[in-house]
Amino acid sequence: MNPILVLLKKELKVEFRTLQGIVPAALMSFMILMSLKFSIMDSVVIEKSGILWVSVLLTGLGLITHTATREIERRTIETLKLAPITRYQLFLGRAFGSMILLWILSTIIFILFLVLFENVFGDEWMLAYVVVLVGCIGIAAVGNLAASSMTPMYGGWMLTSLFAIPILLFTVIEAGIKCTDSLITDSSDFQIALTLLFLYNMVFVTGGAWLSEISD
Template identity: 65%
Template sequence: MNPIQVLIRKELKVEFRSLQGLVASAMLSFMILMSLRFSVTDSIILQNSGILWASILLTGLGLVTHISTRESERGTVDLLKLAPITRYQLFLGRMIGSLVLLWILSTITLVIYVILFGNPFAENLLLAYLIVLIGCIGLSAVGTLAASSATPLHGGWMITSLFAIPILL
């Protein structure tokens, strides 16, 4: 079996075993959208998708950081560095595993967004969903790279956001 596929399966198996990161991120996304729904009254802001992207960005970075922190705390990163795979394969496996989880989170966030704010995308909902999924590719790549770099540091979960947000914006 391909080492990248093994890493993807490992990422998904570990997350689906406990669902800690995915459920917490989905709840945070719900809380962000709910608070913005009742605090923002300007109809122009509600029609734009900035609220959706802010929610996906914050919760997605939290999810990617959680995955990386969990691997660092359990010593998985050190063991993976000893495995006979290249750094590229290690990064790609971790990134695609995070990407699948981000797609699930983004789908949940988009559904909550449409329920709370109506459907501002009208007949272009499928196109909006495709754009969100493409955005998740960049978020997964940058988030995984930033989390891998910052997680070993003290307060790495905070440093990950400080590294990734300017790059993503």
């Protein structure tokens, strides 16, 4: 079996046996959405989708940091580093594992968002959901790159987010918000924003794999 698939399978098996990452992340996203629902009274803000993306970004990075920290604390990262696989395969295996977990988490967040904010997308909710799933690819790539560099350091769980958020905010998240907002306002920006989102994802996945390989 391809080592990337082996790593992905392991990542999912370890998480689904305990649900130690997904459940707290889903609860955290519920808290974030609830807090924002009650604290933001400006209807212009509520009618747009930034709240959805902020929730996906913060809890998604928390989930990735959790899985990376787990690997470091148990020193199973040593086992992975001793395997006769390239560093880019190791990066992609872990990033795709995180991506699947983020897809599950985003599905929960998306449903909560639709319920709490009364489906601002109308008939386009399915397309908005697909856009969120596409955005998760970039978050998983940057999150994993940040986690593998930062988690071995003291306070690494915090540094991961500090490193990843500025990169993601002005790229994946901005493009994602433009995409989903254009579905709400029915503007013509959707295709450009979606193309940009795919482009950012491609840069982060290939860039992450390349950086992992040369940093060995």
